[in-house]
Amino acid sequence: MIFSGKDPGMMNQKQQMLTEPIKRFLIQLVAKSGPKPERLPNELDLCERFSVCRPTVHKAVEELIEIGYLQHLPGRRGIFSNPEYVQMAPFSIGILGDNANCSYFGYPNSRILGAFLSHLGDLKANTTFLTLNRKPELAAVELLNSGLDAVFWNIPDPSYFPIIGKLIEQKIAVTAIGSYFNFLMPKPETNFLGSDYFYQGQCRAEFFLRRKCSNLVYCGNPGPICDGFKAKLKEHKIVFSDSRLINDSEPMSKLVRILKSQRVDGLVCDGNKNQHNRVLRTLLDYHPAFPILLSYGLDLEQLKKDYPALPLFSIMPKIDLKQLEQIGISAANHIREMLLFKRNYRFENEFVKQHFKIDQ
Structure with missing residues (x-):
């Protein structure tokens, strides 16, 4: 027995990666063809279109003939659509x-x-x-x-x-479509639909403004949410200093220094559950009376059970299905x-x- 040293499974997988796009293209042509057999691109045209060799195209064509999407017609050269596989959907x-x-x-x-x-x-x-x-x-x-x-x-x-x-x-x-939670995820220049993170930041600020809070701390990463937060405060003549911004990579000792040396009457806790637990465990030692606003989408009731001594709030405790x-x-x-x-x-x-x- 002679061994080639190549894994047959890997070879078949590679061959499939080459034939699948060809088959998908031909199936789309068949789906949009008319009630009578229509001539489809020949093998040489398909080789050029997909930059593959003829045996690869031939294999893809033969597989679709075997399934029934394509057919040969007596006395005519080339491959033709099978009207039985024409679909009613034009798109x-x-x-x-x-x-x-x-x-x-x-x-x-x-x-x-x-x-x-x-x-x-x-x-x-x-x-x-x-x-x-x-x-x-x-x-x-x-x-x-x-x-x-x-x-x-x-x-x-x-x-x-x-x-x-x-x-x-x-x-x-x-x-x-954008990520629901990751506001740092880059976006294409056009044709993108996603959450208005800037508005989310504005709503966080509005929560504190309605409670007459102005000495705020923001535990979360810079980005559109934080930008909206600062912009809304600025509208009300409140300047938010970046020295009160504590990102995910910074130690909680920064928060401790602020709590010990400065007046704080409100705190935003943004980010994932691990970040929340890190911040909330630190706050437990200081028995804060000021409101602590959690990120959206977390289980507020469970966090209240985990941290009963903290005044926790959320402006959206559940995912916004609407x-x-x-x-x-x-x-x-x-x-x-x-x-x-x-x-x-x-x-x-x-x-x-x-x-x-x-x-x-």
């Missing part, structure tokens, strides 16, 4: 996640996707969950050759932002306009406000 939408190789959707963005799909209205479209090549330059070729009419991209990795621009140039409808739905609806409206009316393929980024309860 095809690809669903992408993260680095184009991830089909995972967290709970908040799953709600956005659900609203998006349910509000496409009279737009008859097939949807396909895609996984593409991890290399952005190869993923771009694969996506542009996929035969898709639209792309819904969940939290795209920044290295793939140029692909969004290329899709727009090719008049392929695209919407990019806001998530609005993001999905807006994405659907943009896709519908692009596909049905062939216009506005590029739109300005949109930031949807959450529904906070500032007076509680």
Whole structure:
């Protein structure tokens, strides 16, 4: 027996990565073909389009013939669509996640996707969950050759932002959805829908302003939420010094120094649960009477049980489902306009406000 030293499983996986984009493209052509068999691009055309060798194209074609999507006709050269596989939906939408190789959707963005799909209205479209090549330059070729009419991209990795621009140039409808929790996540220049983090910061400040608090501490990272917080305070002639900003990487000794040496009548605790616990454990030693405003989305009641001595508040203790739905609806409206009316393929980024309860 002669061993080549190559893993057959790895070889098959690599071959599949090359054939899948070709098959996906041909299936889209079949789905949009007419009631009679239509000639499709020949193998040489497909080789050039996908930059692969002829055996790879031939394998993809033969697999689709075996399934039934494609067929040969007696006395005619080339490959033809099988009308039995023509679909009633004239449009095809690809669903992408993260680095184009991830089909995972967290709970908040799953709600956005659900609203998006349910509000496409009279737009008859097939949807396909895609996984593409991890290399952005190869993923771009694969996506542009996929035969898709639209792309819904969940939290795209920044290295793939140029692909969004290329899709727009090719008049392929695209919407990019932002992270619900990570306000530091970069955004593409256009066609982005996400949370209005600046407004969130303004609402945090408004919470304290209504309680006549002005000597505040902000435990969280710089960014749009903190910017909105400071901007709202400035409107009311209150200057927030960055010396009272304690980011996630700074030791709690900075907070201790502030509590010992300066007047404090309110504190914002932003970030994840670990950051909250770090701050709240430190505050326990000082028995504060001032309000402590927690980040949105955390379990306020549980934290009150864990820290009964602290005056804890939240302007949004639960995930805002209405806001998530609005993001999905807006994405659907943009896709519908692009596909049905062939216009506005590029739109300005949109930031949807959450529904906070500032007076509680």
